[in-house]
Amino acid sequence: MFLNFIQEKSTEILALITMASHDNDFKPTLTDIYDELVNDSSTASLLDPLNALQPLLGSSEKVASNILDLMGKCCNAMEIVIGVQEAVEQLEHQLATDIDDEQVEPNGQLLMLIGMYAAAIPRLKFGKEPVSETLKPIVIELASAFRRAGLHSSREEGSRIMEATADLVVKLDSWAKMQPDAQQDEIASCRILYQNLLDSTVMSYGQCLQTSLATRTFTRWFPRLSFRSVPGAGWQEGQNAINAVLNSYNLIGFSAKALASTPSLCHFVLLAHCQDDSLKTIRTLSTMLPIIINCIRANHFLDECVSFLLDVLCPYHAEISEDISMPLCAVLPSLASTHPDSSLRHQTFRVLSLILSLSPPPFRLQVLKDLCSTSDFPQMRVAAVGLMKEAVLEAFGSHAPSSNLFASPRFLQVLGPILFRPNPPDFFSSAPSLTVLEDSSEPTRLVECLALLYVLILQDKKNQTGIRDRDNLKNIDRQLLEPIRRTLSVLLNDPDVAKKHVHAVLPLVALNVGIERLGETIKKEGLHTFN
Incomplete structure (x- = not known):
């Protein structure tokens, strides 16, 4: 008689939940049902997880997740596990067939199901x-469900699922270790499963986190330049999620050191977020380099790539192998030139600068020559002149500048024809209009070239590059400076140009300032070769 009563009561609760889940106007509502269940734990234990799961998962009411949470804590643990398994399978099938169905909210459902697993599995009794x-x-x-659902995840959902999975792993590991007959080999087998689950979570939801990792790392290493880089709002939630995952890895015996020694995309992402900078070494970079190169080419996990490179290269002061610098210099210019995020472009450019500063001078000279002349990106042809100026300043600031190619005649021989003439050479053959100058990156490049020439003349007091030779100065004047002066004379005296907005004439002003500064420097240094 009592069993019949329980069965009838359970059936009644299921009927009410089913009706209320499909009809928001039904009385009692899901909220009413939940309040009743919370007040009477004995009634909550009568919930039928095998049949009540699906209507509750499909409900748009937030209180449905509260009922599921209560179910996970109060109902038969084995029934919960079976029901959740079935729900996960059904959700995966939905994702495979109804991927465009707006009614399917896979990550919200997964979040509830993970919570039910975490509540029910530790209550299971060991069997045979x-x-x-x-x-x-x-x-x-x-x-498998993560891999499909991750494609449809929002930023918040990704963070919450990663934290929920990390919590699930912690509870499962504790449960397995507490069993009376637990063997070390069995615990080890379980931990391999946990690691695979965490790996899948990182790979499925890592791109959702938006932790502004590169921006925060850049601010730490370049505080004076960080005004351009501001972390995005809400980055803490994503970082908390990845920290929870890292803690779970550590709990199951997979340390950060193990991440560094076993290269994979997942481990690289985790290592980039790891706060132990002692693991971010040139050796680790060499190990992870193929993964980093592939990520940059695929526009994937760029935040982690840039952050990791900064953490490795900024504190490093020895020369790096071309095996590292060459593949990076092949992919970074594109990222620094074309990525839509200006902060990431700037951060990548600084990484490129670091790599070149740590590279042998012959390699550095060749890369800069290529960037200044044959680069497919006009922005990089301009920016590379600034990198050239950094190399010159470093060369003349070193203890033995004469041994550096950037402080030798080789510098002008290789780079003079590229840097100290217009590109194309006939750019000023007839005075270009102001519109042509506005639409071209050449004026900006020439401003940088004039600045480099100014620095070179001041730094090379002993004429180690030959920049002070009369013939070299005459060639530079004939090929570069005189065409610029002639063009400025025409345009700056044009009444129509004078009426233009200040932004339109900025290229002319910058060129004029560069020419005047050079002229004053030449006279001051006693190099009377220019007109």
Whole structure:
């Protein structure tokens, strides 16, 4: 009689939940049902998880997740596990067939299901089957669902699922270790499953986190330049999520040191977020380099790539191998030139500068020559002149400048024809209009070239590059400076140009300032070769 009463009561609760889940106007509402269940734990234990899960998962009411949470804590643990497994399988099937169905909210459902697993599995009693065999299908199904659902995840959902999965792993590991007959090999088998689940979570949701990692790392290493780089709002939530995952890895015996020694995309992402900078070494960079190159080419995990490179290169002062610098110099210019985020472009440019400063002078000279002449990106042809100026200043600031190619005649031989003439050479053959100058990157490049020439003349007091030779100065004057002066004379005296907005004439003003400063410097240095 009592059993019949329980069955009838359970059936009644299920009917009410089913009706209320499909009809928001139904009385009692899901909120009413939840309040009743909370007030009477004995009634809550009568919930039927095998049949009530699906209507609750499909409900748009927020209180549905509260009922599911209560169910996970109060109902039969084995029934919960079976019901959740079925729900995960069904959700994955939906994602495979109804991927454009706006009614499917896979990550919200997964979040509830993970919570139910975390509440129910630690209440399971050990049977004859090993724990790892019980957990294996659960982990495989969750990982598969993550891979599909991650494509549809919002930033908030990604963070919450990563934290929920990390919490699930912690509870599963504690549960497995507390079993009376737990063996070390069985615990190890379980931990391999946990690691696979965490790996799948990172790979499925890592791109959702938006932690502004590169920006925060850049601010730490370049505080004076950080005004251009401001972390995005809400970055803390994503960082808290990845920290929770890192803590879970550590708990199951997979330390940050192990991440550094076993290269994979997942481990690289985790290592980039790891706060132990002692693991971010040139050796680790060499190990992870193929992964970093592939990420940059695929426009994938760029935040982690730039941050990791900054953390490795900024404190490093020895020369790096061309095996590292060459592949990076092949992909970074594109990222520094074309990425839509100006902060990331700037940060990448600084990384490129660091790599070149740590590279052998012959390699550095060749890369800069290529960037200044054959680069597919006009922005990089301009910016590379600034990198050239950095190399010159470093060369003349060193203890033995004569041994550096950037302080030798080789500098002008290789780069003079590229830097100290217009590109194309006939750019000033007839005075270009103001519109032509506005639409071209050449005026900006020439301003940088004039600044480099100014620095070179001042730095090379002993004429180690030959920049002070009369013939070299005459050639530079004939090929570069005189055409610029002639063009400025025409345009700055044009009444129509004078009426233009200040932004339109800025290229002319910058060129004029560069020419005047050079003229004054030449006279001051006693090099009377220019007109």
